[in-house]
Amino acid sequence: MSLTTFAQQAWRSRLLAFTLSERELRVRYKQALLGMAWAFAAPLGYVLVFTVFFDRTANIETFGRPYPVFAYAAIIPWGFFSQSFGRGATSIVDNLVLLNKVACPRETFVLSGIATAFVDMLVSAVAFPIVVLAFGEHFYATTFLLAPVLILQVAAAVAISLFLSAALMYVRDVRHLLPLLTQLLMFATPVVWGQAAIRQRVSGPIFDLYALLNPMATVCEAYRSTLVYGNAPDWRTFGLSSTSTAIFLTFAYWFFKRLEPGFADVA
Amino acid sequence: MSRDGHVRADQIWKRFRADRNRQLLRDEVARLRQRRKGSAAERWRWAIRDISFEVQPGESLALIGANGSGKSTMLKMLAGIMFPTYGSLTANGRIGALIEVRAGIHPDLTGRENVFMFGSLLGLKRADVRKRFDDIVEFAELTDAIDRQVKYYSSGMGMRLGFAVAAFLEPDIMVVDEVLAVGDAAFQQRCLDRMREVMAQGTTLLYVSHDLATVESMCESTLWLDQGVVRGQGPTHDVVGQYRRSVEVHAIAQHPSSGDIDVHVLRSSNGNGERIKSQGTVELDLLVQSALQRDVQIVIGFSEGSPAPIFIAQHVGTLAPGQNRFFCRLESIPLPAGEYAVYATVLDVNGRTVRSWSPIGHIEVDGLLLPPTPTGIVRLSPVVVDVSWRDGD
Numbered sequence: 001m002s003l004t005t006f007a008q009q010a011w012r013s014r015l016l017a018f019t020l021s022e023r024e025l026r027v028r029y030k031q032a033l034l035g036m037a038w039a040f041a042a043p044l045g046y047v048l049v050f051t052v053f054f055d056r057t058a059n060i061e062t063f064g065r066p067y068p069v070f071a072y073a074a075i076i077p078w079g080f081f082s083q084s085f086g087r088g089a090t091s092i093v094d095n096l097v098l099l100n101k102v103a104c105p106r107e108t109f110v111l112s113g114i115a116t117a118f119v120d121m122l123v124s125a126v127a128f129p130i131v132v133l134a135f136g137e138h139f140y141a142t143t144f145l146l147a148p149v150l151i152l153q154v155a156a157a158v159a160i161s162l163f164l165s166a167a168l169m170y171v172r173d174v175r176h177l178l179p180l181l182t183q184l185l186m187f188a189t190p191v192v193w194g195q196a197a198i199r200q201r202v203s204g205p206i207f208d209l210y211a212l213l214n215p216m217a218t219v220c221e222a223y224r225s226t227l228v229y230g231n232a233p234d235w236r237t238f239g240l241s242s243t244s245t246a247i248f249l250t251f252a253y254w255f256f257k258r259l260e261p262g263f264a265d266v267a
Numbered sequence: 268m269s270r271d272g273h274v275r276a277d278q279i280w281k282r283f284r285a286d287r288n289r290q291l292l293r294d295e296v297a298r299l300r301q302r303r304k305g306s307a308a309e310r311w312r313w314a315i316r317d318i319s320f321e322v323q324p325g326e327s328l329a330l331i332g333a334n335g336s337g338k339s340t341m342l343k344m345l346a347g348i349m350f351p352t353y354g355s356l357t358a359n360g361r362i363g364a365l366i367e368v369r370a371g372i373h374p375d376l377t378g379r380e381n382v383f384m385f386g387s388l389l390g391l392k393r394a395d396v397r398k399r400f401d402d403i404v405e406f407a408e409l410t411d412a413i414d415r416q417v418k419y420y421s422s423g424m425g426m427r428l429g430f431a432v433a434a435f436l437e438p439d440i441m442v443v444d445e446v447l448a449v450g451d452a453a454f455q456q457r458c459l460d461r462m463r464e465v466m467a468q469g470t471t472l473l474y475v476s477h478d479l480a481t482v483e484s485m486c487e488s489t490l491w492l493d494q495g496v497v498r499g500q501g502p503t504h505d506v507v508g509q510y511r512r513s514v515e516v517h518a519i520a521q522h523p524s525s526g527d528i529d530v531h532v533l534r535s536s537n538g539n540g541e542r543i544k545s546q547g548t549v550e551l552d553l554l555v556q557s558a559l560q561r562d563v564q565i566v567i568g569f570s571e572g573s574p575a576p577i578f579i580a581q582h583v584g585t586l587a588p589g590q591n592r593f594f595c596r597l598e599s600i601p602l603p604a605g606e607y608a609v610y611a612t613v614l615d616v617n618g619r620t621v622r623s624w625s626p627i628g629h630i631e632v633d634g635l636l637l638p639p640t641p642t643g644i645v646r647l648s649p650v651v652v653d654v655s656w657r658d659g660d
Binding site for chain 2: 099266
């Protein structure tokens with residue numbers, strides 16, 4: 001496949017991805033008010049559950065911030081990740097009908113799933129200022145430092161989705177493990193708990209390794225420090241996570257493209 | 268680089284795993300274990316074996332063959348949905364593929380959204396699609412239903428939409444897979460007309476169908492596939508003729524001869540022991556073997572090879588145990604020159620089938636040739652009649 005035909009295909013696939021996610025979103029937000037409510041419901045529900053169970057029982061160190069604000073800041077990126085994980089990983093298997101009818105680069109389906117999750121995240125973020133005001137907290141200019149973090153977070157979601165969606169075509173039964181995997185990953189990521197409290201007790205190299213293995217931990221902590229504490233993200237862990245994510249993304253894309261020609265054969 | 272609409276397949280091979288339906292982790296693990304032990308080589312099924320062809324822009328190629336012969340796999344590869352295992356395939360230009368689109372392209376989208384999505388897949392801008400949108404809706408007769416989700420369409424509506432979209436968005440290559448079967452006769456004819464128009468504009472047509480009459484009317488050349496191998500390739504008339512004869516031979520082979528009744532054509536002639544001529548007489552000498560005495564109705568029919576006869580003749584009689592002879596004389600048969608299969612069935616007095624409808628032999632006819640029909644007009648059965656024209660003054 002020459003470079004020009006690839007560019008052409010990518011252009012076509014952009015329109016297709018747009019149509020697919022547009023459709024998905026339009027159905028959801030058709031009734032603007034109710035649509036927004038759905039996007040708020042999940043993160044607010046999480047905050048409520050976390051506050052009732054984890055805050056009370058686990059006594060999580062929040063360094064003087066109210067727990068709901070502390071948790072919501074990390075739930076925003078985690079909600080995006082778990083949604084794009086769920087949609088992206090099954091996007092090829094879920095679109096077998098289309099797969100057998102139209103020729104397009106198959107990553108279109110993955111990307112449109114992630115685009116949908118991204119819009120949902122933006123909507124769910126709208127509720128954050130309300131929670132902040134309700135608890136009498138402040139807004140910080142460091143919020144704008146999230147721009148590079150957004151890129152890392154999308155790259156991580158694309159990488160894992162590309163890898164899983166291609167693998168899932170050949171080992172479909174693994175699909176049933178995905179919800180469990182998402183739950184486990186959530187507890188392995190500082191969503192309900194904060195990293196800072198543990199950091200005081202554990203040595204540096206272990207944290208470096210953790211940042212390499214779990215970029216979403218870096219992302220969640222970056223949201224927390226910029227939105228809740230008014231600090232800059234930890235650029236060291238950010239650099240480590242970005243490096244490992246770039247490597248994994250390259251591998252995942254290669255893996256996906258290698259398996260892609262066979263998708264229709266097993267559809 | 269060759270021109271848009273040019274299609275070239277060069278020694279295409281395509282294989283599938285023999286156990287296609289299961290894609291589970293435990294199967295993969297079992298396969299890995301087997302491979303490590305070195306036992307059992309992986310099992311593959313070849314769907315396409317060494318197929319080559321070339322279609323020039325504006326030409327049309329039909330793919331025919333029995334179910335499972337690899338036609339749809341071939342089309343999917345042409346459309347870029349599947350990829351050949353070996354060999355090279357080039358299809359230049361925009362490909363409008365109509366593969367399994369009976370229910371539209373995406374069932375959850377409305378008709379309107381489907382049109383735009385299909386357009387974007389073909390590489391058209393939204394403005395380009397908008398320009399042709401009204402034509403599409405009008406052709407598909409979907410004015411009232413265009414904003415409804417396609418999953419609520421009837422199969423006919425889905426097919427009409429799919430066809431209209433593929434035919435009006437001006438692809439360089441149009442790939443049509445057996446879609447016309449769902450439409451009513453009037454719409455089928457409009458589709459054929461539209462395909463002819465599109466071809467006149469230089470679009471290449473690749474067409475898969477079991478309907479040999481439309482194949483004959485639409486395509487100049489035909490590729491006959493049989494279990495993934497080319498059985499015939501060339502001008503449509505020749506290849507379709509070969510294919511029809513093979514269908515007849517296959518039907519004879521399939522028919523269980525062990526029943527308690529059997530019918531054969533012993534001899535066929537024009538009644539004077541000479542060769543049969545168009546619009547002449549045919550005399551068939553039939554041998555009917557029966558195990559018991561019974562009253563029956565014998566029906567014979569003449570066809571081009573398929574079980575659908577051009578015309579039939581019937582006779583009510585009594586069979587004695589053992590061999591019975593019947594002579595059937597048909598006057599001025601309207602058949603043009605060619606080979607025809609003779610089919611027969613035997614029914615009892617209650618209309619129950621004693622011997623099922625299958626070939627009992629064939630006849631050869633000399634003489635008149637059929638006048639060619641224009642592209643896009645489907646002749647139902649080959650019949651010649653005497654015609655005279657007179658210019659008015």
